[in-house]
Amino acid sequence: MSLAKITASALAIAAVSASAAAARDNIQIAGSSTVLPYASIVAEAFGENTDFPTPVVESGGSSAGLKRFCEGVGENTIDIANASRAIRDKEIQACADAGVTDIIEVRIGYDGIVFASQQSGPAFDAFVPSDIFNAIGAKVLKDGEIVDNSYNTWSEFNGDLPDAEIAMFIPGTKHGTREVFEDKVLLQGCEDTGAMQAMIDGGMSEDDAEDACLDVRTDGKSVDIDGDYTETLARIDANPNGIGVFGLAFFENNQDKLKVATMSGIAPSTETIASGEYPVSRPLFFYVKKAHIGVIPGLKEYAQFFVADELAGPSGPLANYGLVSDPELSATQEKVADEKTMGESM
Amino acid sequence: MTDATAPLPSSSHRAGSSSLMEYDAGTRRRNNAERRFRAYGLAAVAFGMFFLAVLAVSIIRSGTPAFTRTVVQVDFAMTQQQFDEAEKSLLKTKVYSGLFISALTAELQERGLDSTFDEAAIERLLGKVGGTIREYYKANPAKLGEPVSFSLATSSRVDGYLNGRVKRDTLQDSRFLMASDLDLVDRLEEAGIIHAEFNWPFLTGGDSGVDNPGGAGIGVSVVGSFFMMLVVLVLSLPIGVAASIYLEEFAPQNWFTDLIEINISNLAAVPSIVFGILGLAVFIQFMHLPQSAPLVGGLVLTLMTLPTIIISTRASLKSVPPSIRDAALGVGASKMQAVFHHVLPLAMPGILTGTIIGLAQALGETAPLLLIGMVGFVARGYPGGFLEGFVEPNSAMPAQIYTWAARADAAFYDKAWGGIIVLLLFLLTMNIVAIILRRRFERRW
Numbered sequence: 176m177s178l179a180k181i182t183a184s185a186l187a188i189a190a191v192s193a194s195a196a197a198a199r200d201n202i203q204i205a206g207s208s209t210v211l212p213y214a215s216i217v218a219e220a221f222g223e224n225t226d227f228p229t230p231v232v233e234s235g236g237s238s239a240g241l242k243r244f245c246e247g248v249g250e251n252t253i254d255i256a257n258a259s260r261a262i263r264d265k266e267i268q269a270c271a272d273a274g275v276t277d278i279i280e281v282r283i284g285y286d287g288i289v290f291a292s293q294q295s296g297p298a299f300d301a302f303v304p305s306d307i308f309n310a311i312g313a314k315v316l317k318d319g320e321i322v323d324n325s326y327n328t329w330s331e332f333n334g335d336l337p338d339a340e341i342a343m344f345i346p347g348t349k350h351g352t353r354e355v356f357e358d359k360v361l362l363q364g365c366e367d368t369g370a371m372q373a374m375i376d377g378g379m380s381e382d383d384a385e386d387a388c389l390d391v392r393t394d395g396k397s398v399d400i401d402g403d404y405t406e407t408l409a410r411i412d413a414n415p416n417g418i419g420v421f422g423l424a425f426f427e428n429n430q431d432k433l434k435v436a437t438m439s440g441i442a443p444s445t446e447t448i449a450s451g452e453y454p455v456s457r458p459l460f461f462y463v464k465k466a467h468i469g470v471i472p473g474l475k476e477y478a479q480f481f482v483a484d485e486l487a488g489p490s491g492p493l494a495n496y497g498l499v500s501d502p503e504l505s506a507t508q509e510k511v512a513d514e515k516t517m518g519e520s521m
Numbered sequence: 522m523t524d525a526t527a528p529l530p531s532s533s534h535r536a537g538s539s540s541l542m543e544y545d546a547g548t549r550r551r552n553n554a555e556r557r558f559r560a561y562g563l564a565a566v567a568f569g570m571f572f573l574a575v576l577a578v579s580i581i582r583s584g585t586p587a588f589t590r591t592v593v594q595v596d597f598a599m600t601q602q603q604f605d606e607a608e609k610s611l612l613k614t615k616v617y618s619g620l621f622i623s624a625l626t627a628e629l630q631e632r633g634l635d636s637t638f639d640e641a642a643i644e645r646l647l648g649k650v651g652g653t654i655r656e657y658y659k660a661n662p663a664k665l666g667e668p669v670s671f672s673l674a675t676s677s678r679v680d681g682y683l684n685g686r687v688k689r690d691t692l693q694d695s696r697f698l699m700a701s702d703l704d705l706v707d708r709l710e711e712a713g714i715i716h717a718e719f720n721w722p723f724l725t726g727g728d729s730g731v732d733n734p735g736g737a738g739i740g741v742s743v744v745g746s747f748f749m750m751l752v753v754l755v756l757s758l759p760i761g762v763a764a765s766i767y768l769e770e771f772a773p774q775n776w777f778t779d780l781i782e783i784n785i786s787n788l789a790a791v792p793s794i795v796f797g798i799l800g801l802a803v804f805i806q807f808m809h810l811p812q813s814a815p816l817v818g819g820l821v822l823t824l825m826t827l828p829t830i831i832i833s834t835r836a837s838l839k840s841v842p843p844s845i846r847d848a849a850l851g852v853g854a855s856k857m858q859a860v861f862h863h864v865l866p867l868a869m870p871g872i873l874t875g876t877i878i879g880l881a882q883a884l885g886e887t888a889p890l891l892l893i894g895m896v897g898f899v900a901r902g903y904p905g906g907f908l909e910g911f912v913e914p915n916s917a918m919p920a921q922i923y924t925w926a927a928r929a930d931a932a933f934y935d936k937a938w939g940g941i942i943v944l945l946l947f948l949l950t951m952n953i954v955a956i957i958l959r960r961r962f963e964r965r966w
Contacts, residue, residue, distance in 0.1 A: 201901065201914055203812055203894065212731040212929065215898035219730035222900065223652045224613045231813045231914045233897035234927075251809050294691075403927040428929035430693040485612035492615075495696065496732050 199250045202230035202477055206240020206257030207351050208403055209286060209422055210459050213493050214257055217481045220492070225480070227473030232257075234403075237351035241462070245270035248466045254474055256462045259286065259351030267517070277465035277516040281478055282507055283487055285499040287423035287448040288355060288455040291433040296415040297337035299329075302436045304454075306333050308364025310341045311397035313390035316370040321377060324392045339416040345391070346420055347401035355457040356420060357389045360438075363454070408432065423448065424497020448499040456499065465516055478511045580941055587939020590720035590735060591680040593647065593709070596668040597624055597654075604658055604665055614651030621650055621673075629714075636708045645698055646706065648674035648735035674722075674735030675715060677932030679706055683717065686931060723939060728900040728921060734932035737925070739940045741903055743947065745815050745895070745915030746884060748904075752819025752911065753826055753883050758876055760823075761830030768831075769838045770860050789828035796825045797889030805893060813894035813914035821889045826879040833875020837868040869962040877955035881948055887919040896920040918944045 204214060214232045222229030233240075237258040244256035245266060262280070270278060290307070292299045309315050309332040315324045329336035346352040365371045365388030374384040391397045400407045400419075407419040408429060418436075423443055426433055435443060438455055447453040461481070468475045480486065482504060487493050489500045501507065544552070599620060607616040625647075626640045650673040658665060674680075678698040681687035683706070692700050709715040726738020772778045800821035804810045810817050841864045849859035890896050895916050904910035916924070918940060925937040 199811055205894075205897070208927075211898065215900075216730040216732050218898055219733065219900055220612060220614060222902075223655070224611070229900045229902070231894060231897065231899050231901070233813075233894055235891075246806075249809075251805050251812065253812075404929065405927050425929040427695060428697070429931070430695055431687070431691045480611070483611055485610070485615065491612075492732060 200472055201228045202255065202471055202474055203233075203253045204230055204255040204257060204461075205233040205235055205243050205253045206255075206461070207237040207259040207459070208234045209237075209259040209350075209352060210257035210283070210461065212424065212496060213283065213459070213498055214461070214481075216492050216496060217477075217486055220486065221473075221477055221480050225473065225476060227476065230255075230473075230477060236349040238349055241266050242269075244462060244464065245273050245275055247273045248275055248464065250470075252464075254464055254467045254471050255478075258460045258462065259457065260354050261458070261460060262462060262517075275464060275466070279463040279465055279478070279511065279514060280517050281461050281463060281482060281511055282458050282501055282503075283461060283481060283498070284459055284493065284501045284504075285448055285456050286459050286497075287443045287453055287499065288352060288359075288457070289421050289423055289426050289443045290418055290436045290438065291411070291421050291426050292418050292436070293411055293415050294432055294434050296417070296434075297339040299337065299339075299418055299436050300434065301335070301440065303367070303439050304360045304364035305367040306336065306364070307343070307360050308368055308370070308388075309333070311343050311345070311391045312361065312365065312370065312388065313392050314370070314374075314387060316368050316373050319373075321370060321373050327396075341396045342414050342417045343397045344400050344407045344410045344417055344419040345397060347399040349401060351457075352420065352422070355455065359455045359457075361391075362388050422497070423499070427497050445494070445497075445499050449502065458501075459498070463511075465514060468514060475511070475514070479508070482507050482511055484508075580938060580945070583935065584938035584942040586680075586684045586686065586935040587723055587942075588720050589684065589717050590723070591675045591683050591715060591717050592672040593625070593675055593715055594670065594672045595625055595628065595714060596670050597621055598668040599654075599658060599665055601665045604662075607655075614649070614655055616651070617654045618644075618647070618649065618651035621654060621671075622647065629709075632712070634705070634708045634712065636705045638702075638705050642699070642702050642705060645696070645702055646675055646679050646709075648676050649730075649733040650674070652736070672718070677734040677930055679715070680735065681932060682706060683710070683715075686935070723936070724943070727902050728898060728916065728924070730898075730900075731928050731930065731933075734930050734936060737933065737936050739918065739921060739936075739943050741901070742899075742916040742918050742921040742940075743943065744903060744910065745818075745899075746917045746947070748815035748910045748915070749819040749822060749917055750880055750884060752816060753822045753880060754876070756820070756823045757826045757830050757879065761827050761876075762834055762872060764827075765831045765834035765838060766860060766865070769835050770864070771856070785828050785831050789832060792888075793825055793886050794888040794891070796821050797892035799824065800889060801892045811912050811914070813899055813916075814912045815895075815915050815917070816911040817893050818890055818895050818917060819911075821893060822883040822886060825886065825889065826883045829879035829882065830872075830875050833878065834868070834872045837871025837875070838864060840871065841867045866962070867964060870959040873955055873959050873962065877951060881951060884948060884951070885919050885944070887917075887923050890917055890920050896923060898924070918947065 204218075211232060211234045218230045218232050221227065237260055240253075240256040241258060241262060243253050246252050262278070267278070270276070290299070290302055306329070309324075309326060310329065312324055314321050315326070326332055326341060328338050328340055330338040345356060362385065371384050371388055374387055375381060379387065398410070400410070404421050404425040407421060411417045411419045411433065421433070423445070426435055437443075438453060441447050441453045443453045448456045461478075463474065463478050484504065485491055487498070487500055487504055491500070494500045603620060607613050607620070610616050622640055622643050626638070626643050629638070629643070653673055654671065657669070657671070676698070678687050682689075682703060687698070689700065689703055692698065692703070694700055706715060722736065723738045725740040726736060727741035728738075729736035768778060768781065800817060804817045804820055805812055845863050845867065846859050849863045850856070854862065887896065894914070899914050899916040901914045904913040904915065922937045922940040922944065925933040925940060
């Protein structure tokens, strides 16, 4: 029967390709969608400039990437996890439980988080953290009391801001960006407005108060965006009053559509972020599985290539795309060259 | 219908007042109902056609910029010494583009263009040219030292300016493009150095880094999709047809086959992401098949397509009249001969239609590929050979489109629309093949 023949040849093809697949020759990377653009620039240049094949870089968020990273050691696991936040102790533990004990942490530079709105929308051009907290915190301090947030417009709590409806689009919880947004903006705003002190005075423990500060209102004035910045941009495009949270590089690429707000009086730029003046910035990392060095061809070379001055330095293509280069890059280069794992570098 | 069962008016009255030539109230009502129903149907069709037209127009309008590209065409010469020196550096492509930029700036200054500019301005106008130049000289070392005419992509913003995406009045000065650069672009266009041409690299190339929209192409992911479809076809057609023939023609009717039937119907409704998770767990983590490989993508999509094929094959087997089977069995054919010689050929058009629908569905699927590593930056280039095509990392068309749509540079958005056009053409080709095959197999009885 010809049917039997087709089936047999299909199985044969499957078998042959499965055996051909025994050795993986490309680097497999996954993780933060904030690091993805930089990683794709480096991966392309790595493929063009070396004899190694171009690495495969997947997205999916810092947490998802680190989770896959910690699945174990072997060709069927990823070699590098990109992250827009440092690895957590819990994740290091999970890694260790799965046999991933030697991890090299590589800091590639800094990324600024900016607040931007439609070019033709109301004049949102200056914020302080307390404005953001008042706008989207679940419970805020109003007339000396902690109450459920009932603000509808920005001018209700800050007369300098436009009389426009509150509509914020913030990164969802799977994004590493959310963490820095919570730490540097919400928590700061909570402290600045006195809401945190009021909560503690009201009988909460400090930890509980901190958690309560990070709760955002759920009445639709603040929307979690789980997708990429393009999704946030589409929301802003559709809503003149919308304020979105973006990475600096994304904003710079879309300056004709977006206008950026200053934070505590500082305009975000590569310079103000590098100097630390602009408050909302965070380091970007990738994590290398040391056990894969020497097994997966080009893994160490890729890590070294990434942090080389020609790429991650101030005049390299990464900085040109929007990465704020790390002033201590040479220390990172040494660390990668010596394959120093996280425990050793402490 | 209601009229038929409604009690008739008294026959004497009826006989007196109506004839077959005249419309009475009931007939008029029924005729009106029919007319209304026709109008609804026509409205529904018009509604569908309207949205189809809107969709087609918007796709074509948004997608066409992807098929043209703006290039800088100049002669450029490189010496052996420059080549050797460039090859020694770490980021070689940057050295090449630096050489090219200096050469171009010098040449333009010599020509005396009516505009002031420096190397930085020229650098902003150009895309990532280093890779193309290096590739050329590595392939043609004999050309070193003599002038070669290069057509190199300009930056995405210059491209956008010339096809209307970037406007002079909304342009914000940035390190990507200054308003003053636009004057230079205009001068260069007048001088014939910058011009638009058909974007072949878009059709033949692979993915590129986020800062290099000019180098992005869909070709490699078309090949990825092709290999996946091959796996799906080769596995799901025989398995699906064999399963349905057994279930329809040979299997006894009992609770066990009923259970199988219910499960197959349910399987057809399972969200595709579930198959992705299954693929990750079974094919990659358990069977250790390679990540990001069209083989694994094809296997996952096979699981997804099988129920569709089984259901449509069973339906078309059922639609073959029992008299055909009875006649074959009556002249002494075995059950198997009856099925394979008589029933199957008659059911073939339906089976093919079901298969193509299943394949088309699989072709457009992104969700299951998310988890097996085919969505993201996969720029491995064309596979080395036929067998390698199954296992070397590759993307698929819908995955590539999704990746582009998520990128910051608006030029990638055009590419995504262009990719959609290519995907639709691919689908159209598949459907035409299906129609031709169906015509050839079609038999009347």
